[in-house]
Amino acid sequence: MYASLLAHIARYVSLSEAEAELLPQYLKPLTLARKEHLLLQGQVCTANYFVVQGCLRTYFLTEKGAEQTVQFAIERWWLTDYASLDAHAPSEFFIQAVEPTQVLVLEQRVQEELFAQLPQLERYFRLVLQRATAAALFRVKVLFGQTGAARYQHFSTAFPEFVQRVPQYMLASYLGFTPEFLSKIRARME
Amino acid sequence: MYASLLAHIARYVSLSEAEAELLPQYLKPLTLARKEHLLLQGQVCTANYFVVQGCLRTYFLTEKGAEQTVQFAIERWWLTDYASLDAHAPSEFFIQAVEPTQVLVLEQRVQEELFAQLPQLERYFRLVLQRATAAALFRVKVLFGQTGAARYQHFSTAFPEFVQRVPQYMLASYLGFTPEFLSKIRARME
DNA sequence: GGCGTTTCTTGAACTAGTTCAAGCGGTGGC
DNA sequence: GCCACCGCTTGAACTAGTTCAAGAAACGCC
Numbered sequence: 001m002y003a004s005l006l007a008h009i010a011r012y013v014s015l016s017e018a019e020a021e022l023l024p025q026y027l028k029p030l031t032l033a034r035k036e037h038l039l040l041q042g043q044v045c046t047a048n049y050f051v052v053q054g055c056l057r058t059y060f061l062t063e064k065g066a067e068q069t070v071q072f073a074i075e076r077w078w079l080t081d082y083a084s085l086d087a088h089a090p091s092e093f094f095i096q097a098v099e100p101t102q103v104l105v106l107e108q109r110v111q112e113e114l115f116a117q118l119p120q121l122e123r124y125f126r127l128v129l130q131r132a133t134a135a136a137l138f139r140v141k142v143l144f145g146q147t148g149a150a151r152y153q154h155f156s157t158a159f160p161e162f163v164q165r166v167p168q169y170m171l172a173s174y175l176g177f178t179p180e181f182l183s184k185i186r187a188r189m190e
Numbered sequence: 191m192y193a194s195l196l197a198h199i200a201r202y203v204s205l206s207e208a209e210a211e212l213l214p215q216y217l218k219p220l221t222l223a224r225k226e227h228l229l230l231q232g233q234v235c236t237a238n239y240f241v242v243q244g245c246l247r248t249y250f251l252t253e254k255g256a257e258q259t260v261q262f263a264i265e266r267w268w269l270t271d272y273a274s275l276d277a278h279a280p281s282e283f284f285i286q287a288v289e290p291t292q293v294l295v296l297e298q299r300v301q302e303e304l305f306a307q308l309p310q311l312e313r314y315f316r317l318v319l320q321r322a323t324a325a326a327l328f329r330v331k332v333l334f335g336q337t338g339a340a341r342y343q344h345f346s347t348a349f350p351e352f353v354q355r356v357p358q359y360m361l362a363s364y365l366g367f368t369p370e371f372l373s374k375i376r377a378r379m380e
Numbered sequence: 381g382g383c384g385t386t387t388c389t390t391g392a393a394c395t396a397g398t399t400c401a402a403g404c405g406g407t408g409g410c
Numbered sequence: 411g412c413c414a415c416c417g418c419t420t421g422a423a424c425t426a427g428t429t430c431a432a433g434a435a436a437c438g439c440c
Contacts, residue, residue: 082321132323136330137260137271137326146253147397178399371427374390386436389435394429407416
């Protein structure tokens with residue numbers, strides 16, 4: 001359970017064994033069923049979630065009532081709504097388990113204590129956020145730089161296992177088009 | 191020059207006067223003419239830029255050769271390409287001054303020394319990155335959640351001074367449509 | 381203060397992707 | 411083992427936004 005997080009932390013900063021053993025005091029495991037929500041629109045987001053096993057997504061409802069997926073998180077990704085977390089404001093998003101999922105929950109109010117105990121983690125989260133920021137910029141580049149069909153083709157060759165794993169309507173909205181259009185792209189590819 | 195950065199840092203963490211006086215050793219001022227580049231596609235990005243006065247943008251060239259703006263930075267924003275910076279890899283983006291601009295340059299290789307001297311800055315940059323990540327998510331929400339015309343209307347009521355400041359073709363591509371279409375939206379609004 | 385470049389506008393033809401509606405297939409729940 | 415539902419497909423009509431081209435306006439610079 002915690003091994004996955006410790007391995008991830010070790011990529012960025014080093015913790016002694018004694019330090020590593022402190023983590024379970026601060027992060028609580030949680031198991032989610034398929035389609036279970038961690039956050040509903042309108043609620044204040046109070047925690048950061050690390051995916052040990054499974055898949056989460058962030059989505060919102062468009063004016064027409066369609067679910068628009070804005071990000072996915074699979075194993076070893078952190079997911080939260082920083083806008084809501086930082087400002088203690090109601091979230092505009094839903095966070096939901098795409099499949100049965102195990103997460104570690106880091107509550108915002110214990111995060112400060114954790115950083116006081118293990119100051120290296122301040123650096124760890126900075127580096128995790130740098131990667132997230134780079135990923136967000138790349139996502140905007142892909143959305144603007146290529147057609148829907150090209151986005152699907154690149155995505156499905158880059159992450160073939162992931163395409164199998166999530167319902168196509170979630171993937172379609174993540175890639176910026178309708179499920180019907182995705183179906184037509186697949187038909188065209190033969 | 192440094193007062194702007196110190197005021198920004200003070201929003202997130204506190205530095206003593208003695209600590210504040212160390213900053214000029216690490217960050218170098220730089221003045222850019224309109225349209226001057228800080229980074230060209232293909233170069234490795236080696237620094238993080240803080241805008242004291244003026245405006246920067248990140249853009250890339252689409253297959254058709256059009257400039258696609260992906261982000262702007264005005265006073266008190268940091269801008270860099272973290273993908274290139276972290277991986278020491280050639281950047282896919284250009285970073286350019288939209289107007290005459292003064293920046294403070296934090297070279298990647300001196301950033302580590304700076305954090306060793308002033309560990310609070312590790313936290314400062316983490317918090318700056320949290321805001322950037324929240325802004326990136328919000329941007330995706332706006333791009334997917336509303337039509338081009340609605341995006342322009344909301345943007346120009348939220349940031350009227352900014353709309354005056356940048357050429358419309360940059361704003362059009364930032365908002366996800368062509369300059370011609372922006373012109374037509376404006377005509378429709380009368 | 382005028383010249384050259386850059387930026388903005390307008391219109392007409394076009395296209396990538398949407399919308400709506402109907403049918404089909406798999407599968408999870410009891 | 412059956413039913414209900416959810417997700418996927420297909421086609422036809424549609425629309426938001428693009429493309430291309432040409433002229434008008436505005437700006438920055440010496």
